[in-house]
Amino acid sequence: MPGAVYSGRGALRKIREITEGRFKKAALFTDRGVEQAGLLKIPLEILNEAGVETVVITDLPAEPNCDEAEQVMERFRRTGADFIVAAGGGSVMDVAKLASITADGSLTVRQLLEDPGLGRKCVPTLMIPTTAGTGSEATMNSIVAVPEKQLKVGIVNPEMIPDYVILDGSLLKNLPRKIAAATGVDAMAHAVECFTSNKANPFSNLFAKEAAKLIFDNIEAACEDPEAEEAKTNMLIAAFYAGAAISSSGTTAVHALSYPLGGKYHIPHGVSNAMLLLPVMRFNKSACLKEFAELYDTVVGKELQITDEEKADRLLKRMEEIIRRLEIPSSLSTFGIGTDALEELVNAGMDVKRLLNNNKREITHEDARRLYLEVMHG
Ligand SMILES: NC(=O)c1ccc[n+]([C@@H]2O[C@H](COP(=O)([O-])OP(=O)(O)OC[C@H]3O[C@@H](n4cnc5c(N)ncnc54)[C@H](O)[C@@H]3O)[C@@H](O)[C@H]2O)c1
Ligand SMILES: [Zn+2]
Structure with a gap:
């Protein structure tokens, strides 16, 4: 678990307490979207007040590949910074995390892909998700x-x-609805997948259930209303909890089948997961009835008179309703992907064994083909 977590109104001010007298030079990882949304002004001011020199690394690509990430590692090493601050979405944070374990120059990102265990933390990190x-x-x-x-x-x-x-909802005020929706459903997928994973355990279940409850209660308001700061903070806390669930459980077939859609076709991570979440969970229903019923009890409230099967159906229906209302693209054809791509997708998706092994119901090539076909035309 992360060393210290601050949340709520004014949480950004904690940057001073974290850094003052401790660090000399910070590298602030971010990207153009975050910069253009005006989100760097306050963190930069506070770092300055804390007497920490700051170098801003802005031109991070969205959902980077390993070679793009490597170029950023080289730039970061030249800064000589002794602290890393990441202000951005997953793309920014993931690159900043890699920088924290490659800062001494002894490892490349490709070496880490071969043997992820090699890296040792050389520079401490502060993550500020946006x-x-x-x-x-x-x-x-x-x-x-x-x-x-x-x-x-x-x-x-x-x-x-x-x-x-630092989880500060004010940073999400002007997050475009489209991005808020897809990233929010990504967090929903994390919670539901971790709870129904073969690796689920009492520790991860605690986080997954709390995340699911916060997401079902807040996602619509957080996406629709720029002023709904409390709903946005709740979504940040939920996404954090769902992340904690990932670390001790793991995502399953939704994320596995989604990886080639991001890797080859550059469909945003949240969008590809939103497309696959319902088809995969309907496929998983027979193997996850108890888990779905328990999640239903958590997010909707106990209704003792109905069966587990009914609870599972109602949970899936509610998820479908939310995803539809958020108007996330629902078909591969929207991204120009047709049936000619099917075999390649199936083979690539079936290669993500690390996550497929977590799925309670075994998935065959034929099942994966049917699932991709289901989302081909929405
Ligand atoms: N490390 C993990 O545990 C983990 C888990 C899930 C996903 N991921 C990875 O994270 C990446 C996706 O991250 P993401 O979904 O957060 O999207 P992202 O970081 O790619 O950001 C999407 C877009 O939103 C913009 N943006 C971000 N915050 C904003 C704000 N507050 N206001 C305005 N614009 C803003 C960015 O500039 C960018 O253009 C993928 O590469 C995915 O594989 C990592
Ligand atoms: Zn994800």
Whole structure:
């Protein structure tokens, strides 16, 4: 778990307490979208007040591949910074986490892909998520695309767990609805997948259930209303909890089948998961009835008179309603992907064994083909 987590109104001010007298030079990782949304002004002011010199690294690509990430590592090393601050979504945080374990120059990102356990934390990190979200601020994962595999691959190493986290809903005020919706459903997928994973356990279940409740209660308001700061903060906390669930459980077939859609076709991570969440969970229903019923009890409230099967159906229906209302693209054809791509997708998706092994119901090539076909035309 991260060393210290601050949340709520004014949480950004904690930057001073975290850094003052402790660090000399910070590298602030971010991207153009976050910069243009005007979100760097306050963190930069506070770092300045704390007497910490700051170098801003802004030109991070969205959902980077391993070679793009490597270029950022080189730039970061030249700064000589002794502290890393990441202000952004999962793309920014994942690159910053890699920088924290490659700062001494002894490792490349490609070496980490081969043997993720090699890296050791050299520079401490503060994560300030601006989407809610990937939960990367709570996990030991960094996800990069690998061009020749046409897949996204997770580098998993506990040394990447952040040292400090700030969850401040004010940063999400102007997050475009489209991005808020897709990233919010990504967090929903994390919670539901972790709760129904073969790796689920009492520790991860605590976080997954709390995350699911907060998400079902807040996602619509957080996406629709720029002024709904409390709902946005609740979504940030939920995404963080769902990230904590990932670290001790793991995502399942939704994320597995989603990886080639990001790796080859560059469909945003949240969008590809939102497309696959319902088809995969309907497929999983027979193997996850008890878990779905328990989640229904958690997010909707206990209704003792109905069967587990009815609870599962109602939970899935509620998820479908939310995803439809948020108007997230629901078909691969929207992204120009047709049936000619099917076999390649099936083979690449079935290669993500790290996550498929977590899925309670075994998935065959034929099942994966049916699932991709189901989302081909929405
Ligand atoms: N490490 C993990 O545990 C983990 C978990 C899930 C996903 N991921 C990875 O995270 C990446 C996706 O991250 P993401 O979904 O957060 O999106 P993202 O970081 O790619 O950001 C999406 C867009 O939103 C913009 N943006 C972000 N915050 C904003 C704000 N507050 N206001 C305005 N614009 C804003 C960004 O500039 C960017 O253009 C993927 O690479 C995915 O694989 C990592
Ligand atoms: Zn995800």
